[in-house]
Amino acid sequence: MTQPEYAQRLEADGVLLQDVAVRAEAMPARWLRPVPRCPGWTLEGLIGHCAGVWTFVASSLAVDRAVDRDSIAQPDCPLSQWHADALARITAALRGRQPSEPSWSFHPHQQTVGFWQRRMANEAMIHRWDAQAAFGDTPAPIHPDAAVDGIDEVFEFFLPVRQPNVFAGNGQTIHLHATDADGEWVITRTPSGIQVEHAHRKCDAAARGSAQDLLLYVWGRGSAEQLDVFGDHSLLDDWQRDIRI
Incomplete structure (x- = not known):
């Protein structure tokens, strides 16, 4: 898939994730709902995980190395706000960059920005599905490609x-x-x-x-x-x- 397609997917699925976060915050009991087929995860934990991933990757891209994950914690704000801010940060960090641009990554043979464009799009895709299912929605379809x-x-x-x-x-x-x-x-x-x-x-x-x-x-x-x-x-x-x- 192309960089614009990955960017579009990250933003679209991120918006759906954020929609679940906002609605769950207005109905706190929903935060405790389990995530189907993800043992031990609640909806609150899932949204926190996504916000943490967006923060970790954006921070690591900024310095071209893995930052200390233990240093990443929710700031003094509602969880939905942290997720919104972190999502905006990772989409901005990846938008418009060339996939071939060198970058630190988890993959020993794909040390490029393109690795993260794909990884973040797929992370948002699968966890958007998880979040909608946990909240009680019928998850939106995933495009075949x-x-x-x-x-x-x-x-x-x-x-x-x-x-x-x-x-x-x-x-x-x-x-x-x-x-x-x-x-x-x-x-x-x-x-x-x-x-x-x-x-x-x-x-x-x-x-x-x-x-x-x-x-x-x-x-x-x-x-x-x-x-x-x-x-x-x-x-x-x-x-x-x-x-x-």
């Missing part, structure tokens, strides 16, 4: 960089196929972790569904019951048990 990009990020960053040995196996294969977008993935479980390629072929298990449903499944927000599954269902169950994004 954005969902495909969110799935790609799991396979390009979260698993190989953050959880490199998770979901190891002995050659078992899973095929994921989006029905409403150009997105197909073949996952091979190897003794040292997973290998992923964009391909179409027969595998031990296959799951078909909308890009949004595949995204929610891969990110642990949905279940295989939302998908058309063929072959060895236990491999899809293993993913849900072992993968935490």
Whole structure:
């Protein structure tokens, strides 16, 4: 996706997050609602997490290194105000910058501003979904192209960089196929972790569904019951048990 598309997504999903924060602050009991499929998280904790992430990344971009996360705390203002201010800060920090511009990042091979443009857009996308679901809204749809990009990020960053040995196996294969977008993935479980390629072929298990449903499944927000599954269902169950994004 392009930098303007990432910027648009960050701002649009950030606005929806902020809308939930404002409404929850007017109904304090909603702050305590659990976030579906995120054990231990409340809506209040989720909004605080997002405000902290926006602050951490904007601060780190400003000095081109990771700042001390322990130094980041809610200022003396309502949580919705902190989130609004932090969101404005991260969108301003990324807006209009070239994706190829060098920058510190978590990814050893993607030390660019583009890494953060993508990461922040996907962070806002998935946590906007979480927040709306926790508040009691029907979450707004996720565009198929954005969902495909969110799935790609799991396979390009979260698993190989953050959880490199998770979901190891002995050659078992899973095929994921989006029905409403150009997105197909073949996952091979190897003794040292997973290998992923964009391909179409027969595998031990296959799951078909909308890009949004595949995204929610891969990110642990949905279940295989939302998908058309063929072959060895236990491999899809293993993913849900072992993968935490």
